[in-house]
Amino acid sequence: MAVMTSPNRLLAMEQLLSKLKETFPQLRFSPGSTFLWSPETNEVFYDERKTVNNKRIWSLLHETGHALLGHKSYQADIELLKLEVAAWQKAQEIASDFGIKIDEEHIQDCLDTYRDWLHARSICPTCTTRCLQQSDMHHYRCHNCHTTWKVTPSRFARAYRSVKQTPQTSALLHANELSL
Numbered sequence: 001m002a003v004m005t006s007p008n009r010l011l012a013m014e015q016l017l018s019k020l021k022e023t024f025p026q027l028r029f030s031p032g033s034t035f036l037w038s039p040e041t042n043e044v045f046y047d048e049r050k051t052v053n054n055k056r057i058w059s060l061l062h063e064t065g066h067a068l069l070g071h072k073s074y075q076a077d078i079e080l081l082k083l084e085v086a087a088w089q090k091a092q093e094i095a096s097d098f099g100i101k102i103d104e105e106h107i108q109d110c111l112d113t114y115r116d117w118l119h120a121r122s123i124c125p126t127c128t129t130r131c132l133q134q135s136d137m138h139h140y141r142c143h144n145c146h147t148t149w150k151v152t153p154s155r156f157a158r159a160y161r162s163v164k165q166t167p168q169t170s171a172l173l174h175a176n177e178l179s180l
């Protein structure tokens with residue numbers, strides 16, 4: 001479809017944005033330094049840098065998926081993984097309505113990075129047993145050796161560990177939280 005075959009990807013991004021705004025008037029899209037769904041402000045932020053590629057288009061669709069599903073932050077880690085999967089499913093639905101194709105491998109890469117991150121948080125630093133998050137969302141406790149360790153509250157984490165970002169506000173820390 002025209003959106004994806006355009007040689008001018010920046011134009012494609014702008015077309016997608018205006019189509020999203022038109023299709024989902026209940027959502028707010030704001031330019032920012034990264035792609036991010038902010039349940040706190042009910043906004044989908046999009047990276048407005050001028051280099052645009054497919055991954056950025058897919059990211060925008062993914063964050064829109066979170067928004068349409070009304071996802072909230074601060075769930076247990078295990079819940080967040082389900083929400084990530086659901087957001088990608090929603091992104092696929094929007095994409096197919098818009099005649100865009102999201103690469104399945106990209107989705108799996110994102111989910112794998114997410115799984116790795118969740119896994120790393122849940123491993124006991126003392127005996128490497130995989131453990132359960134405590135209900136306060138700030139701690140894990142080892143059922144084997146009883147070590148307790150602290151983690152940052154999980155939110156929708158972006159898949160790209162290497163990407164540095166400037167958060168929109170302090171409430172919107174996102175990529176940085178891939179630290180354990």
Ligand SMILES: [Zn+2]
Pocket residue numbers: 062066084087156157
């Ligand atoms: Zn997500």
Ligand SMILES: [Zn+2]
Pocket residue numbers: 124125126127128129142143144145146147
């Ligand atoms: Zn342990």
